[in-house]
Amino acid sequence: MSEPAKIRLHLDHPLDLPATLDGGQAFRWRHANGWWEAPLGRTVVRLRHLKSDGDKLEVRQAGAGGPMSESDLRRYLGLDDPITTSLTALEGSGIPRGELLHAKGIHLLRQDPWETLVSFILSQNSNVPRIRKNVEDIAREAGEQFGSDGSVVYALPEPSALADFGEERLRKLKIGYRAPHLAAAARMIARREIDLVGLSVDDFDTARQVLRTIPGVGPKVADCVLAYGLHFQEAFPVDTWIERTVRRRWPEVAAWTRERISDWGRRRFARNAAYVQLILFHLERRAALSVRGEGNSSPS
DNA sequence: TGCCAGGTCTGAG
């Protein structure tokens, strides 16, 4: 916590920070003073492209936890995943190459599974700005605070802390009917009825089935945890945006249910499914935003 | 002001 740890990471693939960090996978990143920053555990991580060399990423870390190692960061950011493979998987799908290029810097994060579970239990029938607020509120009210560069930051509460915090106080944070789900999830993890991290060694179907025993975790939330937290690259979460874009782009699935579309995506795109899902999600939301005249978000 | 939001759960047919 004395000297902020400074690291530079070499980028072998394009990295679009806003599309990756603010693209609906993670909810605690924010853009401030030219840096992207978020608390990861008890450490605040700050990222920006090096001005003199866009192939390098500047990293600064400060907080109560130890700094992440270079390999931890590369792993978290998916820096060694070649997204070109996933873009290739979309060739022939009728998406113009020029449009696909808007997604060339997206990476699949490997977030903490617990944080991912919390975020996506909150996500049901909600929207990205609100999910972000809910997560922040929970960290502030139920998490431990620590210092980082002179400011106060709140870590997301561990399962046991959130279980102790309880459903009643969660209700007061305006998370609505998700409160009992989240409280129950916290209890299940705290009591070790489910080993979230351990799920990563199971096969996809087993891990998905176990996740779905958690209240508030249906097919879509399970797929998000599998993809964004446990790095199951064959996961294909289908939400309203994906449903819409897939139905429009692949007429043969237009009449299918979300569950069938998820199954279809998983098989069709195999190990690229999670990346393809991120790409489609990004393109669909980008189109919606520009229609509403919110200008374009040109990557860094 | 209403409609919709990164759905899930429950009960009915």
Add this chain to the structure above:
DNA sequence: CTCAGACATGGC
């Protein structure tokens, strides 16, 4: 198994 309604709240 499939499908409509309810659900708690707020963004736009």
